[in-house]
Amino acid sequence: MADYEAHEHDVLVIGAGGAGLRAAIEASAVGVRVGLVCKSLLGKAHTVMAEGGIAAALANVDERDNWKVHFADTMRGGQYVNQWRMAELHAKEAPDRVRELEKWGAVFDRTKDGRILQRNFGGHRYPRLAHVGDRTGLEMIRTLQDHGVHQGIEVFMEHTILSILREDGRAVGAFGYERERGRFKIFRAKAIVLATGGIGRAYKITSNSWEYTGDGHSLAYEAGAELIDMEFIQFHPTGMVWPPSVCGILVTEGVRGEGGILTNNQGRRFMFDDIPENYRAQTAKDEEEGWRYCTGDKNANRPPELLTRDHVARCIVREIKQGRGSPHGGVFLDIAWIKEKIPNAAEHIKRKLPSMYHQFKQLADIDITAQPMEVGPTTHYIMGGIHVDPDTQMSRVPGLFACGECAAGINGANRLGGNSLSDLLVFGKRAGEYAAQFAKQTSLGKIDNDKIDNVAREAVAPFERGDGENPYQIQKDLQELMQADVGIVRNQSEMEHALDQLQQLKTRAQRAGVIGHREFNPGWHTALDLKNLLTVSEAITLAAIERKESRGAQFREDYPNKDERFSKVNTMISKGDDGSMQIRLEPLPEMPDYLKQVIEEMK
Amino acid sequence: MSDQTVHFKIWRGDAKGGGFRDYSTECTEGMVVLDAVHDVQREQAVDLACRWNCKAGKCGSCSAEINGLPKLMCMARLSELPTEKPITIEPIKAFPIVKDLITDVSWNFEVKKRIKKFKPRPPDAPDGTWRMQQEDIDRVQEFRKCIECFLCQDVCHVLRDHHLHDRFIGPRFLIYAAALEMHPLDVEDRTDELRNAHGIGYCNITKCCTKVCPENIQITDNGIIPLKERVVDKFYDPLGWIWRAWKKKSDRTRKP
Numbered sequence: 001m002a003d004y005e006a007h008e009h010d011v012l013v014i015g016a017g018g019a020g021l022r023a024a025i026e027a028s029a030v031g032v033r034v035g036l037v038c039k040s041l042l043g044k045a046h047t048v049m050a051e052g053g054i055a056a057a058l059a060n061v062d063e064r065d066n067w068k069v070h071f072a073d074t075m076r077g078g079q080y081v082n083q084w085r086m087a088e089l090h091a092k093e094a095p096d097r098v099r100e101l102e103k104w105g106a107v108f109d110r111t112k113d114g115r116i117l118q119r120n121f122g123g124h125r126y127p128r129l130a131h132v133g134d135r136t137g138l139e140m141i142r143t144l145q146d147h148g149v150h151q152g153i154e155v156f157m158e159h160t161i162l163s164i165l166r167e168d169g170r171a172v173g174a175f176g177y178e179r180e181r182g183r184f185k186i187f188r189a190k191a192i193v194l195a196t197g198g199i200g201r202a203y204k205i206t207s208n209s210w211e212y213t214g215d216g217h218s219l220a221y222e223a224g225a226e227l228i229d230m231e232f233i234q235f236h237p238t239g240m241v242w243p244p245s246v247c248g249i250l251v252t253e254g255v256r257g258e259g260g261i262l263t264n265n266q267g268r269r270f271m272f273d274d275i276p277e278n279y280r281a282q283t284a285k286d287e288e289e290g291w292r293y294c295t296g297d298k299n300a301n302r303p304p305e306l307l308t309r310d311h312v313a314r315c316i317v318r319e320i321k322q323g324r325g326s327p328h329g330g331v332f333l334d335i336a337w338i339k340e341k342i343p344n345a346a347e348h349i350k351r352k353l354p355s356m357y358h359q360f361k362q363l364a365d366i367d368i369t370a371q372p373m374e375v376g377p378t379t380h381y382i383m384g385g386i387h388v389d390p391d392t393q394m395s396r397v398p399g400l401f402a403c404g405e406c407a408a409g410i411n412g413a414n415r416l417g418g419n420s421l422s423d424l425l426v427f428g429k430r431a432g433e434y435a436a437q438f439a440k441q442t443s444l445g446k447i448d449n450d451k452i453d454n455v456a457r458e459a460v461a462p463f464e465r466g467d468g469e470n471p472y473q474i475q476k477d478l479q480e481l482m483q484a485d486v487g488i489v490r491n492q493s494e495m496e497h498a499l500d501q502l503q504q505l506k507t508r509a510q511r512a513g514v515i516g517h518r519e520f521n522p523g524w525h526t527a528l529d530l531k532n533l534l535t536v537s538e539a540i541t542l543a544a545i546e547r548k549e550s551r552g553a554q555f556r557e558d559y560p561n562k563d564e565r566f567s568k569v570n571t572m573i574s575k576g577d578d579g580s581m582q583i584r585l586e587p588l589p590e591m592p593d594y595l596k597q598v599i600e601e602m603k
Numbered sequence: 604m605s606d607q608t609v610h611f612k613i614w615r616g617d618a619k620g621g622g623f624r625d626y627s628t629e630c631t632e633g634m635v636v637l638d639a640v641h642d643v644q645r646e647q648a649v650d651l652a653c654r655w656n657c658k659a660g661k662c663g664s665c666s667a668e669i670n671g672l673p674k675l676m677c678m679a680r681l682s683e684l685p686t687e688k689p690i691t692i693e694p695i696k697a698f699p700i701v702k703d704l705i706t707d708v709s710w711n712f713e714v715k716k717r718i719k720k721f722k723p724r725p726p727d728a729p730d731g732t733w734r735m736q737q738e739d740i741d742r743v744q745e746f747r748k749c750i751e752c753f754l755c756q757d758v759c760h761v762l763r764d765h766h767l768h769d770r771f772i773g774p775r776f777l778i779y780a781a782a783l784e785m786h787p788l789d790v791e792d793r794t795d796e797l798r799n800a801h802g803i804g805y806c807n808i809t810k811c812c813t814k815v816c817p818e819n820i821q822i823t824d825n826g827i828i829p830l831k832e833r834v835v836d837k838f839y840d841p842l843g844w845i846w847r848a849w850k851k852k853s854d855r856t857r858k859p
Contacts, residue, residue: 041654042712043751044662099732105721105786107740107747114734132744138661139747149712150720157709180701209656243633249659359659362678364633472645516650519617520702523649 002456004175005185009035009154010439011432012174012189014161015216017045018137018421019404020195021144022097022428023435027193028151030436035187036148037156037176039211043145046197046209047424050137051252051355052121053129054101054425055418056094060111061118062126062298067091069125071595072602074419076278077123077308078383078412079552079562081229081570084591085390086410090419090426097425098130106143108132120257120294122306123416125282125602127296134252134353140421159185160525161215163455164192164223164400165447171223171400172445175452177459179525182518184456188447190439193393193431194220194386194402199233199536201475201529203379204483207239207250213529214536216406220386221535225395227573228408228586229384230536231543232553234415235488237312239378241330246363248378251333251356253417255373256305258352259294260335261287262316263372264324270331271304274315279307291341310414310553313377317488320376330376336369345369377488381420382536383411383553384543387572393431399438403431413552460518462527468513471527478505478533486541491558495545502538509534535581542583543571606631609686611639613651614693617702623691630681636692637665637676640704652703660817663752667704668693673754673815695757697773708753714772717800718780722791739787746782746826748818751775755812755822761805771802774812774822781826784833794837803827803834 011027013020016038028034038045059065071091075082098116102108108130109117118127132139149155161176165186173188196216200208221227238251256262264270275283283301284290290303305312316331326332335353339345346369350357353368360366360373385408386395393401404424411419462468485498509530514523549563550556572586609630612623628642637655644651656662658677665676670684670691684690698706727734755774761767772780780797783789797803810823820826837847 040656040664041708044656044664046656048662048750049657049659102733103723103731105723105783105789107735107743107786110735110737110740114736115732132747135661135748138750142747146715146720149716155712157712180705180707209658209662211656244631245634245638246659355661362660363635363680470645470649472649476645514649520652520705521650522644522652526649 002453004452005183006188007035007185008188008444009033010189011035011191011193011435012037012187013193013195013432014174015045015195015197015404015406016042016155017047017195017197017404018140018144018424019428019431020193021141021148022425023193023195023403023432024153025144025148025151026429026432027436028153030433032436032439034153035156035189036153037159037161037174037187039158039160039179041157042155043141045141046212047137047141047421049207049250050140050421051134051250052254052257053119053131053136053418054094054098054140054421055121055124055128055416056098056130056422057091057128058095058098058116058118058130060115061296065126065128068598069602070094070128072599073124074410074416075412075599077414077416079414080412080567081551081588082412083390083409083589084595085589086427088595089390089430090410090423093426094422097422097429101140101143101425104143104147106139108139119254120302120306121417122253122256122312123308124418129257129418131254133351134254134355136421160528161219162459162528163451164219165451166223166397167445167448169224170398170445173447175455180520182521182524186447186452188444190442190444191399191401191435193435194400194406195404195428195431196406198382198405199533199540200379202478202482202533202537202540203487204479205239205248206379207236207248208379214532216402217385217539218532218535220395220397220400220402221539221573221575223400224397224575225400226387227384227539228387228570229412229543230382230539230573231547231571232383232411232413233379233540234309234381234383234553235313235377236380237309237316237377238333238375240364241326241374241376242328243364249359250378250380251373251375252353253309255333255335255353255356257294258335258349259291259338259341260305260333261303261337262305262312263332263334264319265326266324270319270324271307271312271315275304275307276311283307308414309417313488314555316377326374328374330374332372333375334372336371381405381415383413383415384408384540391430392434393427394434394438399442401431401435403427413554459528462512462514462524463518465511465513466515468511469508471512471514471523471530474505474508474512474530475526475533478530478537481505482537482540486537486544488555490544490554490556492545495541498541499538499545502534502541506534538581539573542581543573546571546583546585607686609639609681610689611643612689612691613640613643613703615651615703616700618700623693625689634681635677636669636679636681636690639681640676640692652701652705654705661750663750666695666752666754666757668695673757675752675754675817678817695753697753697757697759697762710768711751711753711756711775714776715779718772718776718783719791719793719796721783721786721789723788724790733788735787742825743782743786745820746778748820749775749778750818752817754815754817758811758815760809760811767802767805771805774806774827776801777803777806777830778820778822778826781830784830794834797830798834798838803831806831
């Protein structure tokens with residue numbers, strides 16, 4: 001075996017967004033040695049992009065809120081295929097996790113009586129999102145980062161993990177490379193926490209950065225873990241659509257929380273045209289009631305713009321397809337209209353949505369205090385991911401934990417806005433805590449040198465194919481395929497076509513070649529990321545084919561309705577003994593009576 | 604300016620040396636410099652190194668010098684740059700080169716660790732929470748908008764020209780310290796370090812940092828100057844000395 005630099009920790013955390021940082025903080029607080037590996041610089045992970053807020057039933061703005069309402073909202077939003085235990089833990093523990101951030105220095109916007117302010121968001125019955133203007137994610141990641149650096153965590157910035165190492169089925173380490181110099185490294189650990197985020201780069205139009213290539217999903221799958229709910233991908237209803245260079249960049253749901261309305265090219269508020277039955281009782285009857293809700297009237301119901309993201313995205317697609325879209329293929333999102341309702345509206349908008357104002361002004365020459373924005377759906381989040389034990393966050397591979405977006409279960413078929421940041425905190429903490437516990441009860445495992453040599457050989461192979469295919473082209477073709485065939489509206493034949501094409505892309509990926517050397521070579525990095533992107537794309541497609549119904553984020557035009565047969569199952573994907581991807585339907589765990597009662601009470 | 608060919612000179616090289624190389628790409632409406640760099644990367648130089656993440660001015664990864672001016676590449680519109688001449692793109696200058704547009708900014712992460720962490724007063728309410736008024740946190744929230752792009756560090760003469768990295772923490776971390784010092788809940792005292800280890804005296808208020816801040820943080824006026832005043836109050840104000848000496852004594856006598 002070649003002589004690789006090796007590091008040893010009790011707990012190794014892979015990924016340094018909100019979930020990874022929170023896990024690392026918790027593990028180090030227990031007193032074990034923690035290593036933290038991330039692909040970018042510290043503090044640049046996708047959490048920084050989160051805008052609207054952290055959902056937690058603090059009841060600072062509406063005293064009727066509590067964990068039961070939050071739990072029921074989360075389950076309803078997820079169309080009841082969520083893992084109930086995760087949704088329960090999340091709703092119960094999120095308030096403490098938010099208060100903890102304040103203890104570590106976070107500075108949230110305030111209520112009049114000096115407490116943490118909360119705002120309205122889609123699918124949440126009461127104002128629930130603790131926030132800082134529209135840069136909540138920055139506040140959260142910076143707070144965790146600044147707290148974390150004093151905890152003795154050993155941070156490895158700009159490192160990519162290629163493989164999880166195992167001994168007799170247990171996770172005992174990870175193998176990867178330092179992006180700057182291109183050198184391989186071994187990370188031995190007693191427990192590993194995956195917190196790698198999402199898969200957005202599998203699609204052409206996405207709010208996600210280059211990092212979101214499904215690394216954790218793919219690493220866990222290869223290591224023997226199962227992937228659950230992979231068909232459920234959240235297309236955020238409001239991404240920028242113009243100019244082309246910014247297409248897909250997120251426009252926060254906070255715009256609608258502050259009173260923003262969606263209109264088509266006839267000026268019609270089309271969201272009033274289709275209100276799902278299970279939300280009718282909670283939705284405003286008319287525009288006037290909707291506005292009263294946005295101004296804090298507790299007797300008013302929320303406007304239909306604040307229905308769940310899956311539904312809003314589909315309504316937008318319908319308007320565009322039927323020819324009622326905006327000039328650049330979106331619809332209009334208008335916050336400027338509130339000047340009819342309040343004095344100093346422009347100042348108010350700039351204060352509540354500063355980065356949206358800045359983003360549109362600078363990138364699209366649009367002044368959102370005076371003009372409507374053009375928006376359309378963008379690939380934002382994956383509800384599916386690594387199947388974990390709800391309490392401990394351990395996968396079925398002993399010693400391999402997962403949390404945050406790469407883990408799954410809490411969101412079911414659709415995630416409510418704001419539930420992601422709270423998910424990162426609640427389950428990041430749990431993963432760190434239980435990984436540390438696991439580490440304390442075990443010793444370092446043996447590293448399989450042959451395996452490492454194989455991974456290393458495979459990793460440098462693109463350099464031996466200098467005349468091979470450009471990895472960027474393969475990535476682009478994959479993104480276009482997934483966008484076209486496994487996007488918001490799906491059907492059997494397109495997805496079967498996608499499966500077929502994915503096999504061809506796999507062959508092409510084997511032939512990708514790069515020039516230059518191993519020092520900070522983005523072409524090489526892209527070539528290596530292809531494997532993960534292809535794995536998650538196949539998983540998404542297989543799962544979407546298997547679920548022959550429409551539910552939450554999965555919309556199939558060949559099965560446009562919900563089907564009772566799929567109401568109590570999750571799709572589960574694993575790697576078969578022959579190396580092929582296997583899928584099965586797994587019955588949902590039975591919900592205990594006290595939670596059934598909560599759901600009944602909140603109907 | 605849409606659909607025309609734009610010419611660039613992009614710095615290529617590493618710690619050993621390098622120089623500008625010529626590239627061209629087609630410009631489409633709304634395009635930013637980072638798009639052009641990505642086009643070049645995709646089609647002409649797959650090994651061209653640059654950092655980026657959010658592509659919306661929120662993460663502070665893609666700092667570079669464009670036509671000699673420090674900017675985020677993702678927020679620099681091509682339509683706002685003169686295109687008669689090639690647009691130059693080069694790495695920031697206050698830190699060692701790694702490769703192409705990438706510099707070694709690890710010093711910044713080390714500096715942050717040396718600044719005393721947040722230390723809150725005991726909670727205000729029995730449930731362990733605090734009360735703060737919005738007007739008391741506006742200033743701190745301004746500082747906390749910082750995306751750590753390090754453009755302010757890049758233009759600071761003390762770092763860029765005089766290389767006093769071992770004696771001065773730079774505008775980014777003065778703002779970080781200011782956010783902690785002005786946090787209504789924080790009870791830590793960082794003035795000794797600011798004066799000595801952090802070298803606040805090296806800043807001669809030329810405001811270059813404020814000018815390049817993509818978040819428009821008033822680094823000098825709202826952050827550094829008030830911090831300098833705190834340091835002056837503590838170390839050069841004779842009345843202050845007497846007051847503190849008396850207070851220390853009375854605190855001691857009051858404690859059980």
